[in-house]
Amino acid sequence: MTPPDDTGTGKRPGRAPGTRRLIEHRLFWPAAVLAALLLGNVVFTHDFLAVRVQNGHLYGSLIDILQFGAPLILVSLGMTLVIATRGIDLSVGSTVAIAGALACEHIATAKDPGSLSTVLSAVALAVGVAAAIGLLNGFLVARLGVQPIVATLVLMVAGRGVAQLITDGQIVSVSSSAYKMIGGGYWLTLPFAVLLAAALVAVTSLVTRRTALGLLIESVGGNPVASRLVGIRAAGLLIMVYVVSAVCAAVAGLMISSNVSSADGNNAGLWIELDAILAVVIGGTALTGGRFSLGGTVLGALIIQTLSTTIYTLGVPPETTLVFKALVVIVVCLVQSPAFRARLSRRRRTAAPDPASAAGDLTARRQEVHP
């Protein structure tokens, strides 16, 4: 074991140990990028960070980012656990569409669309079906040994068709104030969706970090053979993470459809699986499985949503939106890459290059993965 002081990044002269610890923290770079994006906005839109109270709730760009980011945070939350097991769940976008379609169709055809019981049964229906979807994905991966990307691709493609079958290919509009609460309502001056997402993140993080569950997930993803040899039952864990992922997607689907009071089988949650994977990666969880960071994922999702809001407020022309997004994402990924940072800092330093730097970073990372 090498003491952390020997790692390359630590050798820079004139840096206090506190700063170093901060920079070496896993969440430092995602947080820095998010802060940079927000500050960049202030330069162009001076009152970007301003939040005021309007109609009894908070109002401002920051609140928008949180509210529209909430569904992405949830989908990414489930995705993090799946990716930690070396899997991937491409079906979440379709699950979002199916959940929204089921709930809206149920409410639209109910006798009393405004009542709490109708909404609760709609929510139960959507979450229940999503759990079944997750079971199917988990079964394909854990019991039949289908590769996750293939197993979930099935529902990614077919699921949107199912959503359209449910809504008959139409956009189903609902007028139910109780349902509107989930994605568009406010509670204690904050968007209810944000509180719901925060609660789910908190519960997931408690369950995975205060019990052995998180460790088991990481060990299954980090080294499946070794975890089998020590007697971890991987199948049950795998099925569980796919169910959690599908249920998170379902709640996100309820939020998205509730926010606009309508379900759109064609477009709801379209490509959200890719945004979620990006959020997970930006947050510092490797696609190769093993160690995961829920906090990083939340930051990653917020970065993506901030980026979207930035594009709207800056007035980037729609034709160049995707290029702009891609450039920012590339910069984010480069900034987070220890190898890139090491190379950059080596070039900047006029002194003799330090070959230990890149390798040192690698060693440090390895120690993190296998403590």
Add this chain to the structure above:
Amino acid sequence: MAHRALRVITAAVLAAGVLTACTTEPAATGTTGGTGKGSSDGKLVLGFAQVGAESGWRTANTKSVREAADKAGITLKFSDAQQKQENQIKAIRTFIQQKVDVIAFSPVVESGWDTVLKEAKNAGIPVILTDRAVDSQDTSLYQTFLGSDFVKEGQEAGKWLVKEYEGTSDPVNVVELQGTTGSAPANDRKAGFAEVVKGEPKFKVVASQTGDFTRAKGKEVMQAFLKSHEDIDVLYAHNDDMALGAIQAIEEAGKKPGTDIKVISVDGIKDAFVAMQEKKINVVVECNPLLGDQLMELAKKVAAGESVPRRVEVKEGVFTQDQAAAALPGRQY
């Protein structure tokens, strides 16, 4: 292995034989209609390859075509492509094999139709494009195009705005919610609107961003517009769904859609008329899917060999708030 390959080849040869038999002796099957003009019972046969059923607009379009065919005494062979070009090409090939009198279709995408349209031309079957155009260089491949003029829709929206602010010289800040980037309706509705509005410098499009034709994006983008631009006077949305999403954003910002911010929208779906009745939308430029009757008329003409204009526009209106209540019960989509 060799045995299996042999079996596959045999099956393929047999299948090919059956197919050839079908194409060479279509009259013998008797079920697919006669040869030349008119089917066995003298009725005109129209093959219609629809895009799919992706929206209420499209469903109304399908319904209109079906009903008009019934009314006109035309036998309709209908195919739903589920938004896939290959399905549509397959359907058109089937129509050619069945020797229908006229083929009509709404192309899913603009390009890639030359081969199948040439097949139809060689078989002597006239083709009518509905609702969407193809970008083929060879204009002899289809007889006519029946559909909406998206540029005109944009101009109508612009004209309403000019009239609404007639006589005032105060600056008017407009935000625009565009359709899917690069799609024909988005490009043309933007261009038509800009063309009319640019004549008067008081109109200023302060922000223009895509809302992908969906309610969710319309709301999200409008919410950002409301925060980055202090005084928005007018919203111009390229379709009703985005307008409906944006209305929610305007309300949540504590403003009154239709009064504080005037709302112009395109399409004319039922929900938009409801919103117009509630004074939340000021004007809707119709994009009419009910082109069935006009299509049947054109089909009869081209089947009879009469000449038709290269481009036929669907009858469309502009609806304002005072007309909304009267028009609402009659809206079919």
